[in-house]
Amino acid sequence: MRALFTVFGKEFLENLRDRRTLVSALLFGPLFGPLLFGAMVSRMLDQSVAESDEPLKISISGAEQAPNLRRYLESQGITLTLSSLSEGAARAAVQSRAVQVVVIVPADYAPRFSAALPAPLLLVADSSDAPARKTADRVRQLLANYGSGIAQLRLKARGVSPLLAVPVAVNEIDVTTPTGRAVAVLGFMTYFVLFALLMGGLYLAIDSTAGERERGSLEALLSLPVDRASMVGGKILATCAYMCLSLAISLAAFVVVFRFVPLERLGMSANLGAGTALKFFAICLPFVPLGAALMTLVASFTRSYREAQTYLTSVLLVPTLPIAFASIYSLKTKSSLMLIPSLSQHLLMTSVLKDEPIAPLDVALSAGSSLALALLLVAAIARHWRRESMLG
Amino acid sequence: MIEADALCKRFGAIEAVREVSFTARDGEITGLLGPNGAGKSTTLRMVYGVLAPDTGSVRIDGIDIRGETSRARAHLGVLPHAAGLYGNLTARENIAYFGSLQGIGRRQLRARTADLVASLAMEDFIERRAKGLSQGQRIKVALARALVHDPANLVLDEPTNGLDVMAIRSLREMLKALKSQGRCILFSSHVMQEVAALCDQVVIVGQGRVLAHGTLQSIRERGGTASLEEAFLRVLGSAEGCD
Secondary structure (H helix, E strand, O other), X not given: OHHHHHHHHHHHHHHHHOHHHHHHHHHHHHHHHHHXXXXXXXXXXXXXXXXXXXXXXXXXXXXXXXXXXXXXXXXXXXXXXXXXXXXXXXXHHHHOOOOOEEEEOOOOHHHHHHOOOOOOOEEEEXXXXXXXXXXXXXXXXXXXXXXXXXXXXXXXXXXXXXXXXXXXXXXXXXXXXXXXXXXXXXXXXXXXXXXXXXXXXXXXXXXXXXXXXXXXXXXXXXOOOOOHHHHHHHHHHHHHHHHHHHHHHHHHHHHHHHHHXXXXXXXXXXXXXXXXXXXXXXXXXXXXXXXXXXXXXXXHOOOOHHHHHHHHHHHOOOOHHHHXXXXXXXXXXXXXXXXXXXXXXXXXXXXXXXXXXXXXXXXXXXXXXXXXXHHHHHHHHHHHHHOHHHHO | OEEEEEEEEEEOOEEEEEEEEEEEOOOOEEEEEOOOOOOHHHHHHHHOOOOOOOEEEEEEOOEEOOOOHHHHHOOEXXXXXXXXXXXXXXXXXXXXXXXXXXXXXXXXXXXHHHHHHHHOOOOOOOOOEHHHOOHHXXXXXXXXXXXXXXXXXXXXXXXXXXXXXXXXXXXXXXXXXXXXXXXXXXXXXXXHHHHHHHOOEEEEEEOOEEEEEXXXXXXXXXXXXOOHHHHHHHHHHHXXXXX
């Protein structure tokens, strides 16, 4: 036990003195997620505000044939640019993104309209261009409204109740709460939290294993009268300490960032205060030894710092797999899923964000499965360290 | 005293060490001499117990290294082939780390470090980070680290490899001083002059076997020549069948 703490102290101190890894572990790793996230959400806000404020601008060709339609569109706040584009010219103009949407009123529009036959209109737009698609959607909606308005007038003129043409009336009820909408945006924030957690211990996991070998200090260490399990335990414990630090910094940064991002303007309320951050920390804590053991195990098998870095970069992606899987199949929180590390932390954190009640059993299963797997990995590492091949 | 008895070690198809036996006595410097790949490092690794021999045994002051590894290691200081230091720790911290892992208490460690600093002349750099030290300073720290628990026996694997002349010279002086304190010193080398300048006993190994074992004088006699180099080559040559 004493050896374990000696190893822990030395690894902790040595890592603390390495300024470059410290910056990477305690600044870059934990702050990357919150900053990226803040920037992303702010940009989304700016965009959606800009889009709803901005008047739509479209080009209309042959408007002189449809003065009524023109007045209607203008009354709906659309800025019309009058043109006389042929269908081919309109296609070219849209493709070159000179205009987003062109409405063409063909020559037979007016006669057919007067004869109460379906009057053709052409809507030219590029559906692969996201902003243009939105404009086209709005124009399509307006044209449909115009059409149904005319239809009702025609029915009335013939003494038929327009209600006959409305057999069903659909009313949508959106049950999304402001918090729920925020969760859709914040859904992958949980990955950034797990990423920061792993980044905090990444360098120490490499340095205390592959680094020890590359520096040539490993054999001297192995020739000491110290149980290898204590050595491995001390190293993993030091890695855990930095992971906890990194996790704490990351969560604090999230709390600060979301104080400045006006989520309310998107009709969302982020349930992300100090209390949530503390709950996140508690949920992630059992994942810390698991991550540390996983990284140490992988790094123990490598010959050099470089090799370890290569492999551990993929380890950083491991926690994404269950989370990605869960979002593809839109898995709901279930007790059986609590047995899968990283996924269970993701689900629990999402529940906290949604302010849903959390079953104590789920928390226990999540923590228990992560810790059990961590113990298994630590035993595997200790076994590997006892082998002669460890000398390299 | 270090006693190796009929050590054998095989790595797959390769017989790295075959029936190696020798005794390194207290107050003497014993050199394990042989060309690269002769099995010197493998032999020493079995001596300090990080490799298990397939057959044979090693005793340190009469304690079996495999049976009572920790107790035997307490009698043994080790300077492996790669004796890297922790660059971000100071020389003192490097020594203290190993001292603590050897189970030495804080007060005793301070006293012991002070002794080592004085005897190895480390006053100038004891508080400096190891990454900024010269080769000669590094070897002193590595040696102090190996000696921190005051072991009666010291094993060094190719300690002069990659050192400059000044560092080799000071290492030689340090080993002689340790010998005069009555310690048993066992070191390996492929440089004959090295061995000739230091050793009381020489164990010549080639192809994993002991080819000759004795004092410098007896090796010379055995080779039938006054030159140790000539004698060394003859002993090796007869083993490799190119005499």
